[in-house]
Amino acid sequence: TVHQAKGKEFDNVFIVQATKGKFPQSRRGKGISELLELLVLGEPKDEQERMAEERRLFFVAMMRARKHLVVSTVRRGRVDLSPFVKEMLEAEGSVEQKQLTRENVPCSAVKFLKEKGSCGVKPFNSLMLALDAGADLKEHLLTLCSEMLKASSDKNRLLDEFSSIFKDEFLFSLEKPAVEEFVPASELSYFMDEVSFSDISSYRFCPRKFLYSAILHIPTDGKSYSLLLGTLVHSVLADFLRNVESGGDRSLDTLLDVFRNRSREISVFDSYARQKLMDTGEQMLDNFYKYWSKEPTSPLCVEKRFRVPVGGVVVTGRMDRVDALDTAGIEIIDYKTGKPPGDRRSREDANLQLMMYAVAAGSLFNRRVSRVSFWYLKGDGVKVEALSPEENWKSVVRDAVSDFLEKIRARRFERKADPYKCRTCGYRMFCDMEEK
Numbered sequence: 001t002v003h004q005a006k007g008k009e010f011d012n013v014f015i016v017q018a019t020k021g022k023f024p025q026s027r028r029g030k031g032i033s034e035l036l037e038l039l040v041l042g043e044p045k046d047e048q049e050r051m052a053e054e055r056r057l058f059f060v061a062m063m064r065a066r067k068h069l070v071v072s073t074v075r076r077g078r079v080d081l082s083p084f085v086k087e088m089l090e091a092e093g094s095v096e097q098k099q100l101t102r103e104n105v106p107c108s109a110v111k112f113l114k115e116k117g118s119c120g121v122k123p124f125n126s127l128m129l130a131l132d133a134g135a136d137l138k139e140h141l142l143t144l145c146s147e148m149l150k151a152s153s154d155k156n157r158l159l160d161e162f163s164s165i166f167k168d169e170f171l172f173s174l175e176k177p178a179v180e181e182f183v184p185a186s187e188l189s190y191f192m193d194e195v196s197f198s199d200i201s202s203y204r205f206c207p208r209k210f211l212y213s214a215i216l217h218i219p220t221d222g223k224s225y226s227l228l229l230g231t232l233v234h235s236v237l238a239d240f241l242r243n244v245e246s247g248g249d250r251s252l253d254t255l256l257d258v259f260r261n262r263s264r265e266i267s268v269f270d271s272y273a274r275q276k277l278m279d280t281g282e283q284m285l286d287n288f289y290k291y292w293s294k295e296p297t298s299p300l301c302v303e304k305r306f307r308v309p310v311g312g313v314v315v316t317g318r319m320d321r322v323d324a325l326d327t328a329g330i331e332i333i334d335y336k337t338g339k340p341p342g343d344r345r346s347r348e349d350a351n352l353q354l355m356m357y358a359v360a361a362g363s364l365f366n367r368r369v370s371r372v373s374f375w376y377l378k379g380d381g382v383k384v385e386a387l388s389p390e391e392n393w394k395s396v397v398r399d400a401v402s403d404f405l406e407k408i409r410a411r412r413f414e415r416k417a418d419p420y421k422c423r424t425c426g427y428r429m430f431c432d433m434e435e436k
Helices: 032-041 047-062 083-090 108-116 121-132 138-151 155-166 197-205 207-215 225-245 252-263 271-292 344-364 393-409 419-423
Strands: 010-015 065-071 194-196 301-310 313-324 329-336 368-376 383-387
Touching: 010 047, 047 083, 194 197, 194 393, 197 207, 197 344, 197 393, 225 252, 225 271, 225 301, 225 313, 225 329, 252 271, 301 344, 301 393, 313 344, 313 393, 329 344, 344 368, 344 383, 344 393
Parallel strands: 010 065, 194 313, 329 368
Antiparallel strands: 301 313, 313 329, 368 383
């Protein structure tokens, strides 16, 4: 907020929604602020005094900028400019006005590439977003590549680097030291050289949300309660089983002590949420212990990360636990802190996760994968769902990865409407689905 920024400075400051009724705020009904005015002043502030205070606050916001100040506003229908913006515009020559259109979208990714002198996946994907927005970047790209080639002492190496990054989807014809041919934006695409199950699952959940989180890496305002709980329970079980693996104590009290120590490391919204997290977490761990203690096996490994080639890309992930069943067979176990899937699509996603783990384990261990299982920890006890590997699993995984990559390359990031999920999505401010 403006008040919180007092005394601080930033290279770039953005004042958004500089409209009448937002900044300055319109007078609201009588509330605690007016009661305080009555107590302190004996009478509420008049409109002129209130506007003067808002103007001072606007000035404070402006003065936080060391180099650049950007004020954005809207003039549409009954929405009008902030009177403070009008005052700024009246000061001739002091403000550069710019109408943002599809033709002049800033190409920050190209500037980033120019500064770095090389091309990387993240800035390239940001460049694709600018192209999706309708920016005409032909001149920027030609200048960028020409300058890089002129400045390079090893032009052949640089040409190889371009070809390697863009793979078969050539952005340019780079047969000569200068760029000679530009491929239309419609032929460009995003690309990924690593894929995880969570990537595919997130994309199926909502392609537009996947674009924001996994490709553009736009942060959200913290983790959800369910994600905090799941992360906590998984880390506690990993610590406990590592302790068991090394010959340590394997009692329920030890497991719950690990949980209490781990829970101190996380910040939760309020005391009610923390108590709910503690109660739910202890119940899940109690369920786990009752089921596991019937046959308290020592795992072959826990939190096993993997990177295996599938269909021309690298499939990555992490297995919660791998148990040795006999001299030749293993079981892969994945803990779930949510409910078992109810609809067909969720069930297919869950099965795909087990298939990907089985395919990866076949490359990692010199043992047969006998079983892959989900342990659902929520509820009255552990519910186990297990599958035995089948011969077609590798082709199913390859097809799922290929289908996912094809949609990414085709830039298919449509929104999926769901009243509840859209309302709780951390990216709802970027998306117009809620309005629809």
